[in-house]
Amino acid sequence: MSRPLPPGSIVDCHTHTRFSDGAATFEEMARAAEAAGCAVLVSTDHLTLPAGPMDPDGEVQVVEADLPAHRAAWEAARDAHPALEIVYGFECDWYPGCEEAVARWSAGARVRLGSVHWLGDASDGAWIDDPSDLRVWHELGPDEVWRRYVAAWCAACESPLAFDVMAHPDLPARMVPEGLVATIELAPLWDEMVSCARDCGRRVELSTAGWRKGVGDWYPSRGLLERFRRAGVPISVGSDAHRAEDVCWGVRDAYAHAWDVGYRSADVPRADGSWEPMPLR
Numbered sequence: 503m504s505r506p507l508p509p510g511s512i513v514d515c516h517t518h519t520r521f522s523d524g525a526a527t528f529e530e531m532a533r534a535a536e537a538a539g540c541a542v543l544v545s546t547d548h549l550t551l552p553a554g555p556m557d558p559d560g561e562v563q564v565v566e567a568d569l570p571a572h573r574a575a576w577e578a579a580r581d582a583h584p585a586l587e588i589v590y591g592f593e594c595d596w597y598p599g600c601e602e603a604v605a606r607w608s609a610g611a612r613v614r615l616g617s618v619h620w621l622g623d624a625s626d627g628a629w630i631d632d633p634s635d636l637r638v639w640h641e642l643g644p645d646e647v648w649r650r651y652v653a654a655w656c657a658a659c660e661s662p663l664a665f666d667v668m669a670h671p672d673l674p675a676r677m678v679p680e681g682l683v684a685t686i687e688l689a690p691l692w693d694e695m696v697s698c699a700r701d702c703g704r705r706v707e708l709s710t711a712g713w714r715k716g717v718g719d720w721y722p723s724r725g726l727l728e729r730f731r732r733a734g735v736p737i738s739v740g741s742d743a744h745r746a747e748d749v750c751w752g753v754r755d756a757y758a759h760a761w762d763v764g765y766r767s768a769d770v771p772r773a774d775g776s777w778e779p780m781p782l783r
């Protein structure tokens with residue numbers, strides 16, 4: 503077992519490199535993490551359906567043929583930064599029927615984030631968080647996008663992949679800056695998400711990315727985070743950094759916010775595969 507981390511240690515559970523849709527290398531991300539005083543850095547490049555409508559050119563994800571090079575580059579960064587604990591993980595795009603492929607691609611990962619960015623299945627669907635393609639939002643309207651998103655999110659929670667963390671739980675809020683705002687009361691949908699996470703034993707992510715993307719809020723928003731807290735659903739904290747300068751961005755503020763909402767600890771993955779609840783202060 504690893505030695506417990508001191509309370510309030512900087513841990514970033516969600517980061518990307520240029521192997522998926524990030525801008526930096528593992529080495530650059532590790533260097534930036536050290537400069538930010540990071541104790542544990544979790545790399546979570548995207549795993550997305552290849553050669554299909556989700557990512558036909560393999561731009562967003564680590565394609566299967568690149569997985570050995572991905573692993574080797576991660577190991578090189580880990581070995582070059584022995585003072586930094588670097589954990590190998592993936593952000594897995596959940597869609598109906600993804601399990602077999604995702605299990606194969608993510609073998610060897612210590613951390614698997616479960617994310618719903620896509621409404622639909624392997625043959626047809628649409629991204630919900632791409633401001634350059636808002637067709638699904640205009641076709642279905644924000645209320646129906648939210649309903650379908652929550653149904654997919656709950657199915658992802660229940661997936662046998664048993665994700666370690668459900669990332670950015672209320673991602674449709676990403677489109678608030680585009681004026682795409684639900685008119686229905688979201689609380690009943692939030693309650694469904696909370697029940698699902700609790701009953702499935704999932705953690706949820708407190709993400710700082712919304713503050714960098716103009717959402718002007720945390721993912722999840724306070725009302726949803728308070729519900730997770732009351733239900734005893736643990737959190738992990740992540741920046742969702744796609745650039746070296748965003749590694750660990752806002753993590754200390756996230757700890758303060760979580761404390762304010764009533765959390766006293768955040769769960770932290772360790773290099774040996776264990777998870778520990780780290781006191782926020």
Ligand SMILES: [Zn+2]
Pocket residue numbers: 593617619669670
């Ligand atoms: Zn994501």
Ligand SMILES: [Zn+2]
Pocket residue numbers: 516518593742
């Ligand atoms: Zn991400």
